[in-house]
Amino acid sequence: MENQSVVRRQRLKRRTRRMARRVLPFVASLFLATPLAAPVTKSKAATTGSELRSISPEAMKAVLFDQRVQGLYRELGVEQQGLRYEVFEKALTGYLNLEQEGKLGNKQLLTVVDFGLPSTQKRLWVLDLANKQVKFHTLVAHGHNSGENMATNFSNENESNMSSLGFYVTQGEYTGKHGLSLKLQGVDEGYNTNALARSVVMHGAEYVSEDFIRQYGRLGRSLGCPALPMDQKDAIIEAVGGQTCLFLNGPDTQYSSKYLNEEVAMSKLLSDTQMI
Structure with a gap:
C-alpha cells in the first residue's frame, strides 16, 4: 500500500x-x-x-x-545527465529522513541508482549535497535475475540473484574476491533488509564497461550487487563508505518506505541552512 x-x-x-x-x-x-x-x-x-x-x-x-x-x-545539473526529478525527489526525501533519525554520518553524500533506466546508460550518481556537485556519474550493473538490459524484477530473498530496491546506509570497506568492496545495510523492511546476509555489496566488475556494452548490447549482471566499473570502483567506494545514503530506484509500483515521509523531509530541509 x-x-x-x-x-x-x-x-x-x-x-x-x-x-x-x-x-x-x-x-x-x-x-x-x-x-x-x-x-x-x-x-x-x-x-x-x-x-x-x-x-x-x-x-x-x-x-x-x-x-x-x-x-x-537545478544547481546539481543532474537533469542534463538523465536523473529524473521524481527519482531525485524520492532519494532526497529518504536522505533527509535518515539524517533526521541520526543514521547518516557527516559526509552529506547521496548516491542514487535508477534501475528504471537501461544498463547501457550511466544510471548511478554520487551527489555532494553540501557543495552541490556531482562527484561521480557512471555505469552500474543490476542482478542477473532482475532482467537483461532493463531491471524489472527485484527481491529481498537469499539466492534470488536479484537487486533489492530501497534505501541503504553504507558501512565499512573490506577486501574480498572482487578487491575493495563496501558493505551495504538495507533499511527498508521487506525490500532490502537481507542485504548484509546476502552479501549484497558495492564492488567492481570487468563486465561493467563500455566495451562490454559494445560487445553484448548491455552490461553484465551481478548476483544482486550494484557492481561498478573497475577504473572507478575504488574512488567511489572510498568516497561513499561510512554511513552515507544509497537509494536504489526501480519500476516497482508497490514499493513503499517509511523513509518517504515527506513531512519529516520538509521540516528537515527547511531548517537545514547548509542545503539552502
Missing part, C-alpha cells in the same frame, strides 16, 4: 500547484531572500497578499519545500 504521507502530499500538491505558480516568486523573496525578477506593482502585491492569506501553513511549507528541492536539482 502506498505510503499515506506521500498520498496526502500528492493531494496537497494538486490543490496548491495553480496558486503556487502565482505566489512562488513572492514567497521566495520573503523567506529565501532572493530578489524578485521584476518590481511588484501595488495591485499585484495586494492580490498576492490575498492569495498568501488563503494558503494554509501546511500548503505554504509544501510550496517552499518544492522550491528548495527544485533549486537543488
Whole structure:
C-alpha cells in the first residue's frame, strides 16, 4: 500500500500547484531572500497578499519545500545527465529522513541508482549535497535475475540473484574476491533488509564497461550487487563508505518506505541552512 504521507502530499500538491505558480516568486523573496525578477506593482502585491492569506501553513511549507528541492536539482545539473526529478525527489526525501533519525554520518553524500533506466546508460550518481556537485556519474550493473538490459524484477530473498530496491546506509570497506568492496545495510523492511546476509555489496566488475556494452548490447549482471566499473570502483567506494545514503530506484509500483515521509523531509530541509 502506498505510503499515506506521500498520498496526502500528492493531494496537497494538486490543490496548491495553480496558486503556487502565482505566489512562488513572492514567497521566495520573503523567506529565501532572493530578489524578485521584476518590481511588484501595488495591485499585484495586494492580490498576492490575498492569495498568501488563503494558503494554509501546511500548503505554504509544501510550496517552499518544492522550491528548495527544485533549486537543488537545478544547481546539481543532474537533469542534463538523465536523473529524473521524481527519482531525485524520492532519494532526497529518504536522505533527509535518515539524517533526521541520526543514521547518516557527516559526509552529506547521496548516491542514487535508477534501475528504471537501461544498463547501457550511466544510471548511478554520487551527489555532494553540501557543495552541490556531482562527484561521480557512471555505469552500474543490476542482478542477473532482475532482467537483461532493463531491471524489472527485484527481491529481498537469499539466492534470488536479484537487486533489492530501497534505501541503504553504507558501512565499512573490506577486501574480498572482487578487491575493495563496501558493505551495504538495507533499511527498508521487506525490500532490502537481507542485504548484509546476502552479501549484497558495492564492488567492481570487468563486465561493467563500455566495451562490454559494445560487445553484448548491455552490461553484465551481478548476483544482486550494484557492481561498478573497475577504473572507478575504488574512488567511489572510498568516497561513499561510512554511513552515507544509497537509494536504489526501480519500476516497482508497490514499493513503499517509511523513509518517504515527506513531512519529516520538509521540516528537515527547511531548517537545514547548509542545503539552502
